[in-house]
Amino acid sequence: MLPASVLGEGEFPAAALGSLASEEYKDRVQAQRxxxxxxxxxxxNAGNRLLQEHDATGDPEVRLRLREALKEVVVSEYQRKEGKGYVGIQMDERNVALPGNDxxxxxxxxxxxxPDTPAAKAGLQVNDVVVALNDIKWPAGMGARESFATEIRRHKPGDKVKLEVLRGAEVMKLEMTLAARPMGLDQAMRLFLLPGAGGxxxxxxxxxxxxxxxxxxFDRWLAEKRAAAKKP
Incomplete structure (x- = not known):
């Protein structure tokens, strides 16, 4: 067992742990949150504590909710440290002339x-044309799409980026807070390229x-944790 100083005993929400077994569904949900x-x-540190409580309980409901809470924390931390920026659009390239300039x-x-992505929250719309990302602008020709995607992936979730967007005959300035790139996105993109493969x-x-x-x-993380615990 890990020492209390590592586990943060004084801060652990014991009441929430107890409420995971409440007869009221809303109380169980709130306790998990x-x-x-x-x-x-x-x-x-919290991951160790949640795993300890998960392994100690014999209540299936409590065990399930502790596992889900632990998974959310573990995955969120992975995305925070290792995740790439994400906008939430499908895109192509287009050459345009800005107002007052041929x-x-x-x-x-x-x-x-x-829906419900950084792009949607920032107000991007279909048929908008992004003509600048932070200080990056693109000459006419091919390359804007790939450059944009590469720069977004270079950023981390939570980073803010500034866009200049041509909408109709107006250039707008938008600020966007990036989310974490969905972990299944690359597989989804490959799937959608196969005729009839997607839903x-x-x-x-x-x-x-x-x-x-x-x-x-999460399954890999859990297996590594359990393997490490068995080592002398």
């Missing part, structure tokens, strides 16, 4: 905005693949 909120403050320049043409709703398909990717990562 409270544990997650506590754990996200000190995810590495010179063509490259731009990122927004062909779809996924009727790409958004739902991505949710399924992301859940699977998170489950797989």
């Amino acid at each position: 409270d544990l997650i909120a506590w754990a996200q403050e000190k995810p590495e 010179e063509q320049r490259g731009g990122v043409w927004v062909t779809w905005v996924h 009727e709703d790409p958004v739902e398909d991505l949710k399924v693949l992301e859940k699977q990717a998170k489950d797989d990562y």
Whole structure:
């Protein structure tokens, strides 16, 4: 067992742990949220404590909720440290001329905005053309799409980026806070390129693949934790 100083005994929300076995569904849900909120403050130490409580309980409901809380904390911490930036659009390239200037320049043409993503929250719309990302602008020709994608992935979740967007005959300035790139996104993109492989709703398909990717990562993390605990 880890010492109390490592586990943060004085801060552990024991009441929330007890409420995981409440007869009231809403109390169980809130208790799980409270544990997650506590754990996200000190995810590495809290992960050990949640795992300890998970292994100690014999209540299936409590065990399930502790596992889900632990998984959310572990995956969130992985995405915070290792994750790449994400906008949430489908895009192509388009050469455009800005108002008052006949010179063509490259731009990122927004062909779809996924719901509840940084792009949607920042106000990007279908048919917008991004003509600058922070200080990056693109000459006419090919390359804007790949340059934009590479720069976004270079950033971390939570980073803020500034966009200049051509909408109709107006250039707008938007600020966007990046999210973590969905863990199943690369697999989804490969899947959607195969004729007939994807489902009727790409958004739902991505949710399924992301859940699977998170489950797989957590299972690997858990196996490594248990293997490390067995070492003398």
